[in-house]
Each structure stands twice: as structure tokens, then as C-alpha cells.
Amino acid sequence: MTDPLKYLTDSVKAHGLSRREFIASSMAAGLTLTAATSLYSKTAKAAEPKRGGHLKLGLQGGAATDILDPAKSQSQFTFVLGRNWGDTLVESHPHDGTAVPSLAESWESSADASTWTFTLRKGVQFHNGKELTIDDVVKTLHRHTDKKSESGALGILKSITDIKADGDKLVVSLTEGNADLPLLLTDYHLVIQPGGGNDDPNAAIGTGPYKLKTYDAGVRATFEKNENDWRSDRGYVDSIEMIVMNDATARVAALSSGQVHYINRVDPKTVSLLKRAPSVDILQTSGRGHYVFIMHCDTAPFDNNDLRLALKYAMDRETMVEKILGGYGKVGNDFPINETYALFPEGIEQRKYDPDKAKFHYKKSGHDGSVLLRTSDVAFPGAVDAAVLYQESAKKAGINIEVKREPGDGYWSNVWNVQPFSTSYWGGRPTQDQMYSTAYLSTADWNDTRFKREDFDKLLLAARAELDQAKRKEMYRDMAMMVRDEGGLILPMFNDFVNASNKNLKGYVHDIGNDMSNGYVATRVWLDS
Amino acid sequence: MDTAMDDGKPSRRRLKHRYPLTVLILQRLGLSAGLLLAVSILIFGGVEALPGDFAQTYLGQSATPQAIENIRSQLGLERPITTRYFEWLGNAVQGDFGESWASGNSVSEQIGKRLGNSLFLAFCAAIISVPLAVGLGMLAVHFRNRVPDRIINIVSLAAISLPEFFIGYLLILFFAVKFGVASFPATVYDGMAFSDRLAAIALPTATLVFVVLAHMMRMTRAAIISVMSSAYMETAELKGLGAFKTIIKHAAPNAIAPIVNVVALNLAYLVVGVVVVEVVFVYPGMGQYMVDAVTVRDMPVVQACGLIFAAVYILLNMVADLIAIIANPKLRHPR
Numbered sequence: 001m002t003d004p005l006k007y008l009t010d011s012v013k014a015h016g017l018s019r020r021e022f023i024a025s026s027m028a029a030g031l032t033l034t035a036a037t038s039l040y041s042k043t044a045k046a047a048e049p050k051r052g053g054h055l056k057l058g059l060q061g062g063a064a065t066d067i068l069d070p071a072k073s074q075s076q077f078t079f080v081l082g083r084n085w086g087d088t089l090v091e092s093h094p095h096d097g098t099a100v101p102s103l104a105e106s107w108e109s110s111a112d113a114s115t116w117t118f119t120l121r122k123g124v125q126f127h128n129g130k131e132l133t134i135d136d137v138v139k140t141l142h143r144h145t146d147k148k149s150e151s152g153a154l155g156i157l158k159s160i161t162d163i164k165a166d167g168d169k170l171v172v173s174l175t176e177g178n179a180d181l182p183l184l185l186t187d188y189h190l191v192i193q194p195g196g197g198n199d200d201p202n203a204a205i206g207t208g209p210y211k212l213k214t215y216d217a218g219v220r221a222t223f224e225k226n227e228n229d230w231r232s233d234r235g236y237v238d239s240i241e242m243i244v245m246n247d248a249t250a251r252v253a254a255l256s257s258g259q260v261h262y263i264n265r266v267d268p269k270t271v272s273l274l275k276r277a278p279s280v281d282i283l284q285t286s287g288r289g290h291y292v293f294i295m296h297c298d299t300a301p302f303d304n305n306d307l308r309l310a311l312k313y314a315m316d317r318e319t320m321v322e323k324i325l326g327g328y329g330k331v332g333n334d335f336p337i338n339e340t341y342a343l344f345p346e347g348i349e350q351r352k353y354d355p356d357k358a359k360f361h362y363k364k365s366g367h368d369g370s371v372l373l374r375t376s377d378v379a380f381p382g383a384v385d386a387a388v389l390y391q392e393s394a395k396k397a398g399i400n401i402e403v404k405r406e407p408g409d410g411y412w413s414n415v416w417n418v419q420p421f422s423t424s425y426w427g428g429r430p431t432q433d434q435m436y437s438t439a440y441l442s443t444a445d446w447n448d449t450r451f452k453r454e455d456f457d458k459l460l461l462a463a464r465a466e467l468d469q470a471k472r473k474e475m476y477r478d479m480a481m482m483v484r485d486e487g488g489l490i491l492p493m494f495n496d497f498v499n500a501s502n503k504n505l506k507g508y509v510h511d512i513g514n515d516m517s518n519g520y521v522a523t524r525v526w527l528d529s
Numbered sequence: 530m531d532t533a534m535d536d537g538k539p540s541r542r543r544l545k546h547r548y549p550l551t552v553l554i555l556q557r558l559g560l561s562a563g564l565l566l567a568v569s570i571l572i573f574g575g576v577e578a579l580p581g582d583f584a585q586t587y588l589g590q591s592a593t594p595q596a597i598e599n600i601r602s603q604l605g606l607e608r609p610i611t612t613r614y615f616e617w618l619g620n621a622v623q624g625d626f627g628e629s630w631a632s633g634n635s636v637s638e639q640i641g642k643r644l645g646n647s648l649f650l651a652f653c654a655a656i657i658s659v660p661l662a663v664g665l666g667m668l669a670v671h672f673r674n675r676v677p678d679r680i681i682n683i684v685s686l687a688a689i690s691l692p693e694f695f696i697g698y699l700l701i702l703f704f705a706v707k708f709g710v711a712s713f714p715a716t717v718y719d720g721m722a723f724s725d726r727l728a729a730i731a732l733p734t735a736t737l738v739f740v741v742l743a744h745m746m747r748m749t750r751a752a753i754i755s756v757m758s759s760a761y762m763e764t765a766e767l768k769g770l771g772a773f774k775t776i777i778k779h780a781a782p783n784a785i786a787p788i789v790n791v792v793a794l795n796l797a798y799l800v801v802g803v804v805v806v807e808v809v810f811v812y813p814g815m816g817q818y819m820v821d822a823v824t825v826r827d828m829p830v831v832q833a834c835g836l837i838f839a840a841v842y843i844l845l846n847m848v849a850d851l852i853a854i855i856a857n858p859k860l861r862h863p864r
Contacts, residue, residue, distance in 0.1 A: 058811075059619075059713070062630070063821040063824070063825075064629075064643075064817070064818045064822065065587075065629065065632055065821050065822065065824075065825050065827055066631075066632065067631070067633065069633045131725070148599060150596065150735070150762070152602070154596070155593060157798070214720075215635070216642075216718055216719070216813070217632055217639075217718060218813070218817065218821055219715055219718065219719070219813040220718050220813075243714060243716050243811065244811070245714060245811050246808060247808045247809055249698055249701075249809070250701075250714060250808070250809055250810070250811050253698075253701045253702070253705060253706055254713060254714055254811075256706055257705045257706040257709060257713060258716065259705075259711075259713055323542075368566070374784030398643075407580065408578050409579055409581065409586075410580025410581035410585070410593070411587075412579070412581075412585070413580065413581040413585040413586070414580055417616060423675075445593050445594065460803060470628070491597070519701040
């Protein structure tokens with residue numbers, strides 16, 4: 001994604017960029033008009049999708065405990081599975097992250113962004129032949145927002161007070177204004193099911209491009225094409241076979257022997273070896289996930305901002321990206337947002353490893369003795385190594401960090417969000433608002449840095465309801481600065497998604513939304529043999 | 530079994546003399562039931578002792594207090610451990626292993642499929658490895674301390690010293706990736722043709738054969754050599770018995786017990802200990818199923834898997850003991 005032209009050609013393949021936009025942008029990237037025109041036609045021709053074929057995916061992250069109910073989907077495997085058979089009301093644009101229509105054709109909000117009206121697409125059929133109605137949509141959303149719901153989307157939909165049908169339109173009311181509501185509805189749990197999925201949540205009947213044929217939890221799933229699909233720009237292959245492969249070496253072996261076309265989660269440590277295989281493409285996509293070291297701002301000794309700053313300056317971010325991510329990532333700047341988010345605050349100075357500044361703040365904090373850091377490899381891949389690297393870089397600043405390795409079992413319940421200084425991982429959220437509300441709002445359950453500031457909370461709520469994008473961007477900048485300079489978050493790196501495919505697999509869209517082309521991998525690619 | 534009624538009030542001692550095998554089997558079955566009960570208590574206690582309960586581990590990092598509370602009250606996890614154990618036991622005794630907490634599917638149904646896969650793989654590995662091991666062991670004795678014996682020893686020792694996943698990776702590298710002759714991954718599923726199934730398990734079977742071969746082969750060799758060098762074999766030879774008769778009448782009954790025992794242990798391993806091979810070859814067996822369940826503390830599944838594994842071990846050991854007793858008159862009529 002670092003190459004602007006590659007980004008542009010990807011956009012053409014994703015049908016997200018017109019000829020005019022493409023040529024204007026590539027000329028801005030330094031190409032002449034003729035070169036830009038010919039590049040466009042070349043890309044467009046190469047991007048002509050082929051239909052047919054049997055696509056095989058080897059995926060990490062499935063288990064015998066998986067379940068088809070999209071409300072309870074939480075593994076990488078069920079994430080892709082749900083995208084194959086179902087649709088959400090709204091999708092996010094693969095490259096700029098804005099909301100684009102899916103089952104909802106259009107939407108509008110009240111002036112304070114607290115009431116939203118969605119117009120449903122007509123003539124869409126479920127796999128069982130039933131027509132999609134507003135009733136299905138209302139019931140689906142009710143199922144996910146019910147107080148007793150076990151839905152993974154319950155948290156992000158908390159502010160919804162009422163969901164009802166108004167003729168053939170959907171009206172959603174919120175406790176307060178939220179300019180991002182359409183983006184929240186892109187969540188992969190919120191697959192629209194007939195009757196809301198109340199009768200049989202595990203039926204896997206939806207409006208998606210593929211029908212589920214067989215499913216064996218933790219083993220395998222097969223799909224056949226939904227001939228009745230309401231969209232023609234997806235679902236190119238005839239059938240899909242997804243195989244659970246939790247062993248990294250097994251995935252690599254299956255890909256390089258040509259048994260599968262696509263694998264996820266390539267280990268950064270071995271990716272350079274896999275690159276040498278002649279039939280394999282490495283697919284690297286910027287992501288929102290980040291590896292973090294978190295301090296509780298309200299617990300001694302971390303209640304002292306100078307100590308927090310000292311620990312932030314003692315982090316050697318470049319080395320972390322290089323050693324822990326094998327170069328497949330970007331350095332972080334101690335706030336949880338990167339350029340893949342809409343309204344990213346540009347121009348904030350990058351914090352660098354600075355032993356002198358660390359020493360200065362450490363002295364000023366008056367702290368004495370060592371600092372205890374708890375870690376485990378379940379926090380993120382290589383977390384224990386990262387903690388030891390950090391220990392080394394901090395030592396050069398005169399800060400003594402004691403690394404304690406905790407058992408992986410129970411790490412999320414006993415260490416993370418409990419102990420004052422630990423390592424952890426955050427996946428991305430669809431919007432800045434979501435990220436901050438989930439983990440930086442004073443009252444959030446997962447405020448794992450115990451960052452409690454009234455002015456921050458107020459700003460967050462104001463930004464949420466602000467429909468003027470320029471003003472909103474300014475607010476997000478202020479919030480980022482607060483977290484960066486006064487929060488308890490040390491964010492050394494954002495990890496890229498590293499997947500790999502056979503060279504026959506074409507049309508892969510590098511979607512900033514989430515891993516594996518935001519789960520849409522199987523519906524977007526085609527086979528060129 | 531109804532023989533006990535024959536003469537009114539038979540003493541235990543007399544019964545044991547008249548029907549030593551029946552009594553032994555009954556004793557062993559009773560003991561097995563007790564053992565299984567103990568195993569179930571151990572597993573229950575063990576899973577309880579792990580940090581984090583089902584609700585916490587299942588939700589992982591995305592757990593909220595409300596969600597944890599919802600799941601706990603739904604499954605009755607807030608009740609005391611003894612109540613929950615006896616409730617589970619009551620159902621299990623009636624053959625009802627309940628539903629998986631995580632997926633809500635019937636445990637028996639799921640296990641049926643997975644156990645079938647595990648047994649199939651173990652069976653294929655066993656019918657190759659057992660005759661091969663015994664044969665190679667005899668061959669080694671025949672060429673004792675000569676070149677063939679040395680070669681068999683070195684190769685089998687090398688195979689047992691390499692971790693099984695490494696053997697697996699080597700086989701994948703050469704036969705699936707480099708030469709492209711074997712099928713990989715070894716995923717099997719319902720409705721797969723039998724020939725495809727056999728092709729799919731070729732590599733995992735080969736790996737397992739390598740892993741268990743050396744152990745059984747070396748035990749066969751040692752047992753035969755030890756019997757051959759004993760005094761009664763010399764006596765038999767001196768009193769003029771032919772070589773064949775000596776082996777059948779004197780050597781085999783004494784050598785068979787240790788061989789059968791090690792074979793039984795290895796067979797049990799083939800069923801319950803192959804989770805690493807399952808993961809490497811992407812084979813949907815019991816081991817993977819149990820590991821998935823332990824990861825989220827899915828108690829009904831863990832319990833059912835644990836009991837089946839224990840039962841396999843107990844059963845195979847019992848069969849091994851019985852064969853040893855039947856084969857050896859000395860053990861058949863203990864004093």
C-alpha cells in the first residue's frame with residue numbers, strides 16, 4: 001500500500017474508482033496523461049473478472065466450538081463464513097472506509113444525527129426464496145440489541161433506543177447524535193436473516209452470493225453459488241471450500257503445493273521464505289489492529305504523567321516493527337488511530353525513541369526502583385520477545401523494567417485490564433468514535449488504561465454528533481493529542497495483515513476495514529487458470 | 530456368569546479356580562468403572578482449577594461483565610461445584626453427555642464423528658505398524674549384532690528421536706510439496722469416497738507408523754532375546770526338542786506378555802495421543818476436538834473426551850493382560 005499507483009490500480013479492480021478519478025490521481029502521482037490512460041486500460045483489462053472455478057481457502061482460526069449464528073461469530077473462520085452467505089445493511093468502502101450501500105440503498109439522518117432513516121433495497125431474495133422485507137431487518141436488529149442478547153455487536157449498538165419500520169423504511173433512534181451509525185451497521189455480526197434469525201439462528205440463510213452446502217465446525221465448510229444474487233459485481237467463482245488449518249506450517253505447505261488458493265495469517269518470521277516460492281503472492285494490507293503496552297493512569301506509580309512519558313520515550317518503535325513484525329507493520333504514535341481511519345488527524349509529530357528525554361522525565365517523576373511489566377504470548381504474537389526488547393531499550397535510558405511472564409490461560413481475565421502494566425492487543429474498530437468509546441471513555445468497561453478525563457469524554461460525545469466533517473476532524477485531533485501526551489497507552493506498532501495466495505487468484509482487494517479483504521475475500525476474487 | 534449358581538454357595542476362591550478368566554474380566558470391569566469415575570472427578574477438578582471459567586474464556590478479550598453474567602446464569606455456573614458435578618454424573622450414567630456449552634450441539638453426535646475418524650487413522654496405522662514391528666524385531670534377533678540388526682536399530686532409533694511433527698513436516702515437504710504425489714491436507718469429511726479417504730490419510734498414517742514402530746520393534750527384540758537366553762530354553766534344546774517346538778511351547782508364551790503390553794500402549798497412543806499429528810495434517814480427530822474444548826473450558830465436551838480416552842486406555846490394557854494370561858499357562862493358573 002505504500003506505492004500510490006498500486007493503490008490506484010487496486011481501486012480500479014475493486015470497481016471503486018472511475019476512469020476520470022483514476023487518471024486525475026495517477027497524474028497527481030507523477031504520471032503523464034498518456035501513461036495514465038494506458039495504465040488504466042491495462043489495469044481494467046487485467047481486472048476483467050473471470051467466472052467459474054472452485055476456490056479453496058486454508059484458514060487459521062476455526063475451532064470445534066464455532067457456531068453459525070452470526071451473533072456469536074468470533075473466529076476468523078466464521079467471520080469469512082458469514083460474509084459468504086449473508087449481507088449487512090451497509091458496507092464500508094475498501095479504501096477510504098466510508099459507508100457504502102448494501103441491503104440499505106440509501107439513508108439520511110436528522111439534523112442532530114440522533115434519528116436515522118434507511119431505505120431498503122427492493123427485489124432482494126433470501127436463499128430460501130423469501131423476499132427480503134423491512135420486518136426481517138427490524139427483527140434482526142432487535143435480536144442483536146436485546147438486553148439479554150449474546151451478540152458480539154451488543155456493545156456497539158448500546159446507544160440505540162428504538163428500531164422500527166415506517167412503511168418500507170427503517171427508522172433507528174439513538175440516545176444521542178451519532179454521525180457514524182451507518183458504519184456501525186457494517187459490523188460482521190449484523191447479517192440480515194429471514195425473520196431476524198429468531199427461529200433458527202444457525203440456519204445460515206441470508207442474501208449473500210453463496211449458499212452454505214456443508215458445514216463441519218472446526219473442520220470445513222463448502223458453498224455453492226447463489227444464482228439469485230442481487231449483485232453482479234461479486235461471487236465470481238462457482239463454489240468455495242474453506243478448510244480450517246490452525247497450523248501455520250500446514251497452511252504454507254498447502255498453499256505452496258497448490259492444494260489451496262489462499263491462506264491467512266502468514267507468520268512474519270517465515271514470510272521471506274514463502275516469498276521465494278514462484279507460484280505465491282504475498283498479500284500485505286495495512287490494518288487498524290495494534291500491539292500495545294498499557295499503564296493504568298490511576299494506579300501508582302503510573303499515576304504520574306512524567307513516568308508515563310518516560311516509558312513512552314523509552315520505546316524503540318522502529319526496532320519493534322522490524323523485529324516483532326518482521327517489517328510487516330507501521331510504527332505507532334501512542335494514540336490508537338492510524339491513516340486507515342476516516343478523518344485521521346494528519347501532521348502529529350511522530351514520537352521517537354529518545355533515551356535522553358526518557359531519562360529527563362524519569363528523573364522528574366521521582367520514581368525509584370524497577371517497573372513491573374506483565375506479559376504473555378497470548379497478548380499478541382511475540383509479546384514476550386517485545387517485552388524483553390523494551391526492557392533493553394529502557395535500560396539505556398536508565399529505567400529498569402522487570403518482565404514477568406504470565407500464563408496464557410486466563411490472561412484476558414486475570415492480567416489484562418486488571419494489572420497496572422501489561423501487554424495487550426486491540427483489533428480495529430470501524431470508526432475513530434468507536435475506538436475511543438470502547439477503550440478511552442471514562443465509563444467504558446474496557447478502559448484498559450484507566451484514562452479518565454471529563455474534557456475528553458465531552459469532546460468525544462460532541463464529535464460523535466458533529467456532522468461538519470472539518471470540525472469533527474479538528475476534534476479528533478485534539479483527542480488524539482490528549483491520549484498521546486497524557487494517556488496510559490504506549491503504542492509501538494500497528495500490525496499489517498499478511499496473507500498469501502496462489503498467482504492464479506486475481507482481484508484481491510486490499511480492504512482497510514479488516515483482515516482477509518474485510519472477510520469478503522471469497523466473494524471478491526476470481527480464478528485465472 | 531450364571532455358573533455362580535451351580536452349587537448353591539460357592540466360595541470366591543473356588544470360583545476363581547474354576548473360571549479364572551471370567552472372574553478376572555469381571556474384576557477388571559468393576560475396577561475400570563471405578564477408575565473412570567476417578568478420572569471424571571480429576572478432569573472436572575482440573576478444568577475448574579484452570580484460571581478463568583467458560584464464560585470468561587469463551588468471550589476472551591471481548592468479555593463484558595454483563596455478557597459474562599448472562600452466560601453464567603444461563604449455564605448455572607454460579608452453583609457450587611459438587612452440585613454441578615453430580616448433575617453431570619447423573620446424566621452421564623444414563624448415557625446423556627449433554628450439549629456443548631460453546632456450540633450448543635449434542636456432544637455424543639459430535640464425538641461419534643470425531644471418534645470414528647480417530648479410530649480409522651489409528652486402525653490404519655496399527656495394521657501396518659504392528660506386523661511390521663514384530664517382523665522387524667524377529668529379523669533383528671535373527672541377525673543379532675550383525676549389519677541388518679544394526680541398520681534396523683539405527684533407523685528406528687532415529688525415527689523415535691525425531692519429534693512427530695518434524696517427521697510430519699518432512700513427509701509433507703517431500704511427498705506433497707516437492708514431488709506432489711501425496712494428498713495434503715488430510716481433511717476428511719462426510720460423503721468422501723473411501724479411496725479418497727485412504728489417500729488423504731496416507732501421510733499421517735506413515736508418520737504414526739514411524740513414531741510407534743521403534744518402540745514395539747525394540748521391545749519385541751528384547752523380549753525374544755531375553756527368553757532365548759534363559760535356562761529353560763537351553764534345557765529344552767538339551768532334552769532334544771526341535772527349534773520350532775521350542776519356540777512355540779516355551780519361548781512364545783513367555784515372550785508374548787511384554788510384546789502385547791507394549792503393542793497395547795502404542796495402540797492407545799494412536800487413539801489418544803496424536804493431537805500434534807492431527808494439527809499438522811489438518812485431520813479432524815478427537816485430539817483436536819478436545820483441545821478446542823479445553824481452550825474455552827467447554828466442560829461437557831472435555832469430560833466426554835477424557836472419559837473416552839481413559840476407557841480406550843483401560844480397555845486396551847485389559848485386553849493385553851488377558852492375551853498374556855491366555856497365552857501363558859503359568860499366569861492362567863496363579864497359585
